[in-house]
Amino acid sequence: MTASRRTLLAAALCTALAAATPWAQAADAPLIIMVGGINKIIYLPAKLTEALGYFKDEGLAVELQSQPAGVDAENQLIAGAVQGVVGFYDHTIDLQSKGKEIEAIAVFCKVPGEVEMVSTKAAPTFKSMADAKGKTLGVTGLGSSTEFLTRYLAARQGVASKDYSLLPVGAGNTFIAAIKQDRIQGGMTTEPTVSQLLKSGDAKVLVDLRTEQGTNAAIGGLYPAASLYVQNAWAASHPEQAGKLARAFARTMAYIHSHTAEQITELVPRDYYGSDKELYVQALKASLPMFTTDAKMPVGGPETVLKVLATYKPQVKGKNIDLSKTYTNAYLTARQP
Incomplete structure (x- = not known):
């Protein structure tokens, strides 16, 4: 076999291996x-x-x-x-x-570091996950961990999945907008979005999964x-x-x-x-124990x-x-x- 033919075969083999291994990458x-x-x-x-x-x-x-x-x-x-x-x-x-x-x-x-928030407008009739029936709840995406946790928290309070709606609203500004526009009455999000909503007064904490105590109470163990x-x-x-x-x-x-x-x-x-560095520091302080x-x-x-x-x-x-x-x-x- 000639050197050039061996080189071509080696190159072909490398290409085949790369195709068979999806994460193959250049050195x-x-x-x-x-x-x-x-x-x-x-x-x-x-x-x-x-x-x-x-x-x-x-x-x-x-x-x-x-x-x-x-x-x-x-x-x-x-x-x-x-x-x-x-x-x-x-x-x-x-x-x-x-x-x-x-x-x-x-x-x-x-x-989880997640928090189930409830809009201030809905808060008078939405005092726990037992009140989720008939509500639209925000999650980052369908199939996301926020969906897993939201469904479990509702089920633990006796509310079946068919009794409420889930709406994927992302996180950060898109979550905040969904709360303000009343497209969702509650939803699961993280810091610093939680602190932003609390500061603006647009939402309140319903279930807090940022601490071991809160997580144990809501879920029954570390998550x-x-x-x-x-x-x-x-x-x-x-x-x-x-x-x-x-x-x-x-x-x-x-x-x-x-x-x-x-x-x-x-x-x-x-x-x-x-523009609100102080708010971020406060949110981070509240989050440090979860790590x-x-x-x-x-x-x-x-x-x-x-x-x-x-x-x-x-x-x-x-x-x-x-x-x-x-x-x-x-x-x-x-x-x-």
Whole structure:
């Protein structure tokens, strides 16, 4: 066989392997991580890790991209368009029920950090999730974690899914507009949107999932949420990169718990807080307790998430979910040669 023929065959083989592996990328291409709303405080570790230079310290080139809802980012991961997603851990369980193996390799939040808000106009007759019947409730997107949690909170108060409507309204300004325009009477959102609505007086807190106490009361246990998840097969074939990503985020979690909200705010882009930096600092202070200290999965958390999803999702309840395949702490400590 001639040298030129061997070269052509080798090139053809490489092309075939790239086609068979959806996440195949050029050696110098950055890892792409999609974030389900990059300016949400629950996902702050993504931008903060970049700002602190921890990706670079690990020798990684990382490109952060943003999608308004976690379900959209999840679809990009399954398609192989991105290597990782910063989104809610519960997607790993939901996707396993559909035959997809996704695992969280770094966990940022031990509670959802979400808040079910009720518009001030609707508040007199909407005092708990038991009053959700006949209401339209906002979620970031259908199939998102906000839908999972909203349905569970309503079901726990005896309100069936058929008795209320869900409307995807995104987050931030689009959520605020939906509240003000009375397109939704309540809805689930995060900081800093929560603090903005409270300051303007357009909405009140109905269910608070920013704290362990509030989450335990509403859900019955810790609910690990914001995390970095990847395809299991990608992590298995790229253990060095997976380990570097996990360790970079673990350093960020330690940083969050050793610095003030004011110090952390100095590292985020100005457009995260706009003209009201003080409000952002207040929102961040209210959120700091929800973050893990070491990026590890909280003990008992996966079981709580499975319980929530199985309550109203027949495809989850009917499957023998293997929680050990939905997360791992192994990459946080293991160093590859």
